[in-house]
Each structure stands twice: as structure tokens, then as C-alpha cells.
Amino acid sequence: MTAKPRKNPAFQGGGSIRPGGIYWMRYVIPALVFYVIFMAYPMLDSVRLSLYEGTAGTRQFVGFANYVRLFTDEVVSTRFWNAFKNNWVFFAYHMILQNALGITFAAILTNRTMRGRQFYQTLIFIPCTVAVLVTGYLFKIMMNPQWAKAPLENVGLGFLVHSPQGWLGDPGTALSAVSMVSVWQWVGIPTMMFVAAFQGIDDDLIEAASIEGANPWQQFTRIRIPLIIPVIGMVAIMTFVANFNAFDVVFSMETLDGAPNYSTDLIGTLFYRYGVAGQHPVGIPEPGVGSAISTSIFVMLLCGVIPVLVKTQGKE
Amino acid sequence: MDKKNVSSVKTDKTEKKTRSLRIMNMHIPYHIIMVLWSFIAMFPMWFLLINTFKKKTEIYKNFFGLPKVWTLANYEALFSGSDFLTYFRNSFLVVVISLFMILFVGSLCAYALAHWRTKTSRAIYYFFVIGMMLPIKIATIRLLQIMKALNALNTLFSLYPVYIAMGLPTAVFILTEFIHGLPGEMYEAGYMDGASRFRIWYRIVIPLIRPALATVAIYNLVPIWNDLWFPLIFITREDQKTVLLAVTRLQGQYSTDWPKLLTILAMSALPVIILYLTMSKQFVKGLTAGAVKG
Structure with missing residues (x-):
């Protein structure tokens, strides 16, 4: 028997106990191909596209003209800054209301001696499994004053009907209504993350504190909260990212235009109208302006996420 | 006689303590909060489900209630x-x-x-x-x-x-x-x-x-x-x-x-x-x- 001829060990890889990079690349490449072609490259190339104007056949380089239009043009910039402002209101609702509710529910649900915790936990999370479109349509129907007024008045809840045009038809309340529906739907996610975080705290710490005479409120604010700062940071980041992802909720409740009178227009719907569908009434999409919007989102995400990451995740 | 009395007072005290502990451990305010939120979380789902069993005409008239006539027509x-x-x-x-x-x-x-x-x-x-x-x-x-x-x-x-x-x-x-x-x-x-x-x-x-x-x-x-x-x-x-x-x-x-x-x-x-x-x-x-x- 003669030994097989030895090939370059780096290529043969699988035959050595520590195969080299060229061997392992075979396993990595399929994933890389999908990830690069359909996510990383289109994301980065959108930055380049934001410097061009027109569609495929007629594209020309225009420098920062799209950004100038987006930030200063009378029509476009009004829409952009309006959506930008609405997005911050939308974000504030989630950051404050949703996450405060989440922490409260989590604190209750991690109470060892309470019964029925599993049951409540299961129910709270159900809305998170349903499509935003479904819950959006449902709330739109339920908030319709034409239908809901009489039945609500019958059970003494008439005050829930706001005005003839309803919560969703009044520019002053529409954005709050949409935000609250979104808060209602997603509160389960921070709740579950905080539940996991609270459960991860060492019991001895709480016990030591209670022996030292700390009351439950002090235990909560001085020990449990400081110990879950990394998770709070993570929730804040997720809330911030999801904020720019929001589209379905406005689409289903208030149409693509962020009705009434653009009062619920978010960056997501603005991006769709300019970049994909074409702004009413012209109807011709402007990929350049759309890419400028998505690049702005990209920059805002980086500016928002990195400082929070560094501040809350560094000390491990 | 005297001794008995003392011990009964003692048991009474501990009983009171365990009872109050038991009540505390029922977490009534917590349950109120969770029941309230569970209701809010489930109400739209309930609304969705019951309305699929109503006839078209009944949806408009009977919006939040159970269907008067159940139907699988939808x-x-x-x-x-x-x-x-x-x-x-x-x-x-x-x-x-x-x-x-x-x-x-x-x-x-x-x-x-x-x-x-x-x-x-x-x-x-x-x-x-x-x-x-x-x-x-x-x-x-x-x-x-x-x-x-x-x-x-x-x-x-x-x-x-x-x-x-x-x-x-x-x-x-x-x-x-x-x-x-x-x-x-x-x-x-x-x-x-x-x-x-x-x-x-x-x-x-x-x-x-x-x-x-x-x-x-x-x-x-x-x-x-x-x-x-x-x-x-x-x-x-x-x-x-x-x-x-x-x-x-x-x-x-x-x-x-x-x-x-x-x-x-x-x-x-x-x-x-x-x-x-x-x-x-x-x-x-x-x-x-x-x-x-x-």
C-alpha cells in the first residue's frame, strides 16, 4: 500500500485537526453570498444611489443635490421634517410608556410567591405574534365612531369616542392613537426581556438587602434596576431601531399618506412614498431622494445606537 | 389556667401573622393590574374572533357583542x-x-x-x-x-x-x-x-x-x-x-x-x-x- 500523495494542507483542511481558513471558507461562503448580495451590498450601495438622480436608464450623478432637496426644498423638506418630528413623538411613546409598562409587568411577573404568572405572561405576549397589519385594521375598525359610538354609549363608555371624526381622524390625536396601538402591541417584548433579566439576578443579593432592612421599593430601585442596565440599554436600542422600521401601523390605520393631513406620517411611510411608490399626484418614484432618506436613517441609527451600546454594554 | 392563657395569646399572634402574610402573598393589587392588562391585550382578539361568526348585516348592528345568530358562512x-x-x-x-x-x-x-x-x-x-x-x-x-x-x-x-x-x-x-x-x-x-x-x-x-x-x-x-x-x-x-x-x-x-x-x-x-x-x-x-x- 502506498500513501496517498499529500496535497497542500491548507486546501485539504478537512484532513488536519486544525484546518485552515481556505477550508473553512467553503462553509462560510453560502451564508456570505446571501448576506452580502441581498443585505450588506444593497444597504451600502443605497448611499451611492443617493448621489444620483433619475431611474435606471436616465441616471446621472448630481452630488448632494438630493440631500439639499430633502433638507431645504420647500415641499420635500416640509414633509421630511414633519415625518422626522412625528417619528420622535412615536419613539417617545414607546421609550417612555412601553418600556415603563414592560418593567412594571416584569417586576410583577418575577414575584416568586404570586400565582398565575405563567398565565399572564402568555396572554401579554399574544399581540406580539400577530401581524401589525391585523391589529392595525382591528383598531381602525374599533375606533370608527360611526360603528363604535352606539355600543360604547350603551355600556357607559361613551367618553371613549372622541369626536365625529374619531381619534384617527383628528390631526391632534391621530399620532397619539397610532402610537398607543403600537405600544399596546409590542409591550410584550420588553416585558419578556426584563423578566429574563430580573430572573438572572442572584437571589443572595436581594436577600442580603432585605436583611439589611431595604424595603421592596429600595430593593427595586437600588439593586434590581442598576443590575439590569445592560438589558435596559438593549431595549432602548431595539426601540430606537424599530422606530425607523415602523410602517405597517400607519399604513393600516391611516393610509400611506399619514392621514389626516400628514399628522401620522413617519419616516417609513415617507420613504415608501418617495422612494418606491412615487409621491402623489405625480406618481413617479424618485430613487435618489428615497436613497437619501434611507441613508439619513442609516446615519441616525448609527448616531443613536453606538453611544448607547458603548455606555451600557461595555462593563461586562 | 394562667399558663394556658399565655399560650393561647401566643398562637393567636402567630396566626394573625401568618394570615396577614397569606393575604400579602395573594398580591391583590398586582393581580388587578395584570387582569386589567390581560383584558386590554385580549379584547381586540376577542373582537376579531366573534365578528367572523356574524352575518354581514349583524356586524354593523351588534359590534362588540356575541353573535345573536352564529354562522360559519364567512x-x-x-x-x-x-x-x-x-x-x-x-x-x-x-x-x-x-x-x-x-x-x-x-x-x-x-x-x-x-x-x-x-x-x-x-x-x-x-x-x-x-x-x-x-x-x-x-x-x-x-x-x-x-x-x-x-x-x-x-x-x-x-x-x-x-x-x-x-x-x-x-x-x-x-x-x-x-x-x-x-x-x-x-x-x-x-x-x-x-x-x-x-x-x-x-x-x-x-x-x-x-x-x-x-x-x-x-x-x-x-x-x-x-x-x-x-x-x-x-x-x-x-x-x-x-x-x-x-x-x-x-x-x-x-x-x-x-x-x-x-x-x-x-x-x-x-x-x-x-x-x-x-x-x-x-x-x-x-x-x-x-x-x-x-
């Missing part, structure tokens, strides 16, 4: 028409194929990244992990052009690669960490027995990482099933629509067929809710994965 109408089954099949196909590819390609990649630990592999790993923070939506305009160039618009083939790419960052993150945490002797034993690396992957690694695969699957299942954005942009052809995309077209300009709309909404939500109720632990773990380390 469901019959839905399942007798072929369009709904087509949408359903499309959604199902998209989820199953995308998930399979995410798990297949992702676990291969994670297997390599967990064993090949050099600067290059760390760089590739972090390249994937960054993707967890960035919504794929911001790539939409370029993706639309790519799909046009690939002639994939208006077919489900425009959706698979996008969902696969979208799922890979979390898949690589979760699976690499999981495989790295497995005891190394197992692979070395397999290797000593003459198994190839690929054989070790599917004979030893895959069975061991099943819990992590379930987490990744659920993490991606819900967003893919519930996604509206990409079908809305890529697909207009009737026989390629997903359930949610079809729903948006039911909201007519002048009249909306509410019973049909509500029944489709219910049918689109039901599979995921049932799946969730049967495996809620894995669901919660899956949907919050990637956020909590480990």
Missing part, C-alpha cells in the same frame, strides 16, 4: 374560493423555504466560525452581527433594482433571498455562540473515527444544536409570516400574493367586505397564535433572542 365562503388558499400556500412556502435556508446556510457558517478562530473569522463574525442592528428596509431601493435585474419581481423568488439575508445575522450570532459552548471532545472523537468535517456537522453538530435552531426558526418565523413591506413592493400578481398582501387589497375604495376581511385576518393570525400557545416558552426565547446575550 369561513365557508373563504375556503370555497380558491384565491385564499393560493395566498395561504404562498405565505406558507415563503416561510418554510426561507427558514430552511436560514438554518441550513446559517448553521454551516456558524460551525465554521466557531472552530476557525482567526482574525479573519472574527471579522466575518462581526460583519454578520452588525446586521442585527440595521433594518434591511433601508436597502429596499437597491433591492428593488436587483430583483428587477434578476427578473424575479412578481414571483416568490424575489422574497426568499431577502428573508434569508434578513435572518442570517441573528442565525450566525446565536448558532456560533451555541456551537462554541459545546464540549470540543465530541468533534475530535468523531474526527478520530475518520468522519469528515461535513459528516461531523450533520451527524454530531446539528442534533446537538437543535434547541438553538428552534430559537432561530421562531425568531424568523413570525417576522417573515407577518411581513408586508417586501410583498407590497415586489409583488402585484394575483397568484403570487401572500395572505397579508391580499388583505390590503380587500380594503376597497368605496366598499369593504368586512366579514371577508375579518375572516382572512383571523385566519392569518390563527396559525401563529396556535403555534405560540403550544410552545410559548420557545417563542418567548426566540422572539427576545439576540437581545439578551447567551
